[in-house]
Amino acid sequence: MKKIGLTTTVPVEVLLAAGYKPIDLNNLFITSKDYSKYIDIAERDGFPKSLCAWIKGIYGACIENDIKEIVGVMEGDCSNTKVLIDVLKLRGIKVYPFSFSHSHKIQDVENEINKFMNVFGVEIEDVENVRKRLSRVRNLSKEIDKLTYIDNKANGFENHLYQVSLSDFNGDVDNFEDELKNVISNIRKRKPDEKKIRLGYIGVPPMTGDLYEFVEMFDAKFVYNEVQREFAFPRCDKAINIYEQYYDYTYPYDIDFRILELKKQIIERKLDGIIHYTQAFCHKAVEDIVLKQKLDIPILNIEGDKINILDARTKLRLEAFLDMLSDLKGGLI
Numbered sequence: 001m002k003k004i005g006l007t008t009t010v011p012v013e014v015l016l017a018a019g020y021k022p023i024d025l026n027n028l029f030i031t032s033k034d035y036s037k038y039i040d041i042a043e044r045d046g047f048p049k050s051l052c053a054w055i056k057g058i059y060g061a062c063i064e065n066d067i068k069e070i071v072g073v074m075e076g077d078c079s080n081t082k083v084l085i086d087v088l089k090l091r092g093i094k095v096y097p098f099s100f101s102h103s104h105k106i107q108d109v110e111n112e113i114n115k116f117m118n119v120f121g122v123e124i125e126d127v128e129n130v131r132k133r134l135s136r137v138r139n140l141s142k143e144i145d146k147l148t149y150i151d152n153k154a155n156g157f158e159n160h161l162y163q164v165s166l167s168d169f170n171g172d173v174d175n176f177e178d179e180l181k182n183v184i185s186n187i188r189k190r191k192p193d194e195k196k197i198r199l200g201y202i203g204v205p206p207m208t209g210d211l212y213e214f215v216e217m218f219d220a221k222f223v224y225n226e227v228q229r230e231f232a233f234p235r236c237d238k239a240i241n242i243y244e245q246y247y248d249y250t251y252p253y254d255i256d257f258r259i260l261e262l263k264k265q266i267i268e269r270k271l272d273g274i275i276h277y278t279q280a281f282c283h284k285a286v287e288d289i290v291l292k293q294k295l296d297i298p299i300l301n302i303e304g305d306k307i308n309i310l311d312a313r314t315k316l317r318l319e320a321f322l323d324m325l326s327d328l329k330g331g332l333i
């Protein structure tokens with residue numbers, strides 16, 4: 001199977017129907033022991049210090065892993081991705097365009113997905129067959145989500161990992177399905193581990209994966225990972241076709257649409273507080289102003305940059321925030 005790199009979640013059903021093996025470059029970057037080498041490669045090639053580490057990491061991962069084709073998201077992702085795509089083209093990488101239309105009209109979503117299918121020469125019937133197959137795997141990840149926020153058996157990191165990985169199904173749908181089944185069966189055997197403070201994680205996935213373990217030292221746990229859950233398409237069963245599935249996806253569209261789902265999950269998961277992670281040099285950091293205004297829940301904004309572990313100052317701020325939430329909750333669980 002030919003590899004194709006992704007800079008963000010796109011209709012992977014189309015790529016699989018066309019016989020490609022999708023590779024999420026974000027996951028390739030952040031799960032590598034050499035993650036900082038990927039950033040260095042980008043900086044050596046001229047990417048500025050004052051640019052988001054994800055963009056540089058994606059670039060390095062793409063070059064270093066000999067990815068020759070990628071999907072470039074022209075609308076609905078960030079402006080930094082657009083310039084990244086320009087540079088990758090210069091390096092001889094073939095770019096297939098896709099857009100999440102800003103209008104967020106179902107007809108526009110349909111047009112974009114149809115264009116994408118034409119580019120790859122696949123028919124809607126093939127794509128829907130793949131969608132059905134993937135729905136079974138997506139439902140397994142939903143099960144892990146329930147094991148986190150209902151059964152209190154899965155931890156916040158597992159919840160993050162097994163949802164974020166659905167952007168590319170770890171490059172092998174069958175293997176990933178088996179892995180999820182094993183993980184679920186092991187998690188089910190655990191005793192519930194209920195923590196006093198129930199946290200939500202919102203914003204782009206973190207560079208600092210130790211965040212999940214860190215909060216657990218303070219009787220707290222993440223029971224919601226916003227964007228990772230969106231990557232897993234938890235509402236795909238309700239969508240009658242691929243167009244509806246990608247219409248009902250909160251990540252690339254306007255913030256008000258995203259906030260509707262956030263409000264629902266805050267209530268459903270009985271959240272006590274939210275950690276809003278933003279990436280240094282990312283325009284999305286400004287969304288913190290809107291989110292704090294529109295969400296009626298304590299929110300702490302933390303920022304990550306190039307290092308994949310929490311720094312001392314962020315740890316201190318997290319500790320103080322969790323202390324405050326604990327006081328607010330008093331002796332109640």
Ligand code: SF4
Binds near residue numbers: 055077080081281
């Ligand atoms: S963190 Fe922000 S700037 Fe970086 S790739 Fe994501 S959206 Fe773009």
